[in-house]
Amino acid sequence: MTDFFNTLIDRRGTHSSKWDAMQRLFDVSPDDGLAMWTADSCYPTAPCVIEAVRHAADHGIFGYSLEHDAYKSAVQWWMKERHGWDIQTDWVLTSQGLGNAIALCLDIWSDPGDPIVIFTPVYHEFAIKIEKSGRRVIACPLVRQGDRYELDLEDAQARLTGHEKMLIWCSPQNPSGRVWTPDELRAVADFAARNDLLLVSDEIHHDLVFPGTTFVPTDVAAPDHRNRMVTLTAASKTFNIAGQRTGNMIIPDDELRGAMQRRLASLDYKPSALGVAMITAAYTAEGAAWVDAQIEHLAANAALFDDGINAIPGVHSLPLESTYLAWVDFAGTGMSPEEVATRIREDAKIAVSPGPSFGSGGETFHRFNLAAPRSIIDEAVRRMQAAFADLQ
Numbered sequence: 001m002t003d004f005f006n007t008l009i010d011r012r013g014t015h016s017s018k019w020d021a022m023q024r025l026f027d028v029s030p031d032d033g034l035a036m037w038t039a040d041s042c043y044p045t046a047p048c049v050i051e052a053v054r055h056a057a058d059h060g061i062f063g064y065s066l067e068h069d070a071y072k073s074a075v076q077w078w079m080k081e082r083h084g085w086d087i088q089t090d091w092v093l094t095s096q097g098l099g100n101a102i103a104l105c106l107d108i109w110s111d112p113g114d115p116i117v118i119f120t121p122v123y124h125e126f127a128i129k130i131e132k133s134g135r136r137v138i139a140c141p142l143v144r145q146g147d148r149y150e151l152d153l154e155d156a157q158a159r160l161t162g163h164e165k166m167l168i169w170c171s172p173q174n175p176s177g178r179v180w181t182p183d184e185l186r187a188v189a190d191f192a193a194r195n196d197l198l199l200v201s202d203e204i205h206h207d208l209v210f211p212g213t214t215f216v217p218t219d220v221a222a223p224d225h226r227n228r229m230v231t232l233t234a235a236s237k238t239f240n241i242a243g244q245r246t247g248n249m250i251i252p253d254d255e256l257r258g259a260m261q262r263r264l265a266s267l268d269y270k271p272s273a274l275g276v277a278m279i280t281a282a283y284t285a286e287g288a289a290w291v292d293a294q295i296e297h298l299a300a301n302a303a304l305f306d307d308g309i310n311a312i313p314g315v316h317s318l319p320l321e322s323t324y325l326a327w328v329d330f331a332g333t334g335m336s337p338e339e340v341a342t343r344i345r346e347d348a349k350i351a352v353s354p355g356p357s358f359g360s361g362g363e364t365f366h367r368f369n370l371a372a373p374r375s376i377i378d379e380a381v382r383r384m385q386a387a388f389a390d391l392q
């Protein structure tokens with residue numbers, strides 16, 4: 001399957017936000033630049049998913065469709081098979097992706113002005129969604145210990161005002177790729193319980209975990225706290241189908257789930273039939289085998305990238321436990337963050353996600369998306385080494 005992930009496909013001019021918005025957002029031209037920012041992949045989805053779309057297209061009718069059990073059973077099967085998580089099919093609700101799910105949670109379970117807790121650095125949209133909805137961010141810094149981020153729950157406790165309603169938690173963690181241990185997950189769930197917080201656990205990156213590391217769902221680690229938990233999952237990163245805008249909100253608690261169901265009904269939300277069909281096809285043994293092959297490809301990409309980037313004096317790519325998002329620290333170069341950003345943009349001509357957007361702790365970092373054919377990673381390393389050649 002190696003060739004599958006290594007075939008270069010030109011995405012320019014296809015309305016791909018990764019490629020067609022890079023000029024506007026990062027001032028890097030798609031003509032000779034590399035898009036390594038937003039979290040989608042530059043290889044096609046699994047053949048079983050493509051086949052499901054082909055089947056639907058051959059049928060040719062895309063009318064109103066009913067919510068069906070096959071979808072929820074596929075989600076149930078996947079969670080058990082891939083994550084050892086027993087869920088009931090009626091716990092599964094869908095949303096228009098996980099950004100939408102986070103916005104819905106904020107809307108239902110907090111009020112304007114409420115403080116909402118996050119641990120930084122973290123996926124920048126958490127803070128953006130909180131602020132856009134008129135809530136306030138309480139940012140609790142993770143502590144960097146060598147190459148790992150750790151929790152400091154004492155420090156976090158001291159930052160709380162007593163009025164917080166919700167903790168938005170990222171597991172595995174974007175941007176560092178950290179996979180939390182069951183003990184850490186229990187500690188986070190206890191922290192949420194002590195402070196009477198709804199625990200929204202965003203587990204969108206749970207499938208792309210590298211060999212030697214095991215991902216555990218927060219619900220599995222802390223089942224006693226499931227009465228305050230909403231777990232968000234999706235096939236979007238795993239199968240590169242984010243454009244289909246379909247995510248899951250897995251809510252075991254009847255009261256919480258009822259509140260979400262009522263809100264979805266009031267908004268006249270209905271899932272996308274094609275999105276649902278694609279995920280039903282993805283969450284199968286065939287889809288699982290494809291994910292395993294993808295992980296092998298990503299692990300090799302990460303090894304190649306880390307070797308090349310870490311050869312630049314003062315630049316350090318943190319070893320990844322999960323995700324295809326390399327988190328690279330430029331602190332050791334002694335350059336200002338602006339100078340680093342300019343060299344990446346103007347000399348290397350690479351569009352990357354700037355570290356400061358992930359909140360405190362991200363100041364000296366940039367995030368590089370490695371979900372691409374190997375030749376792109378090779379080229380990115382070559383360009384980065386040339387852009388920082390004076391450090392050699």
Ligand SMILES: Cc1ncc(COP(=O)(O)O)c(C=O)c1O
Binds near residue numbers: 123170204234
């Ligand atoms: C942690 C995390 N949550 C949510 C999202 C966005 O999900 P969606 O595209 O389903 O809105 C991303 C995308 O990068 C992410 O990394």
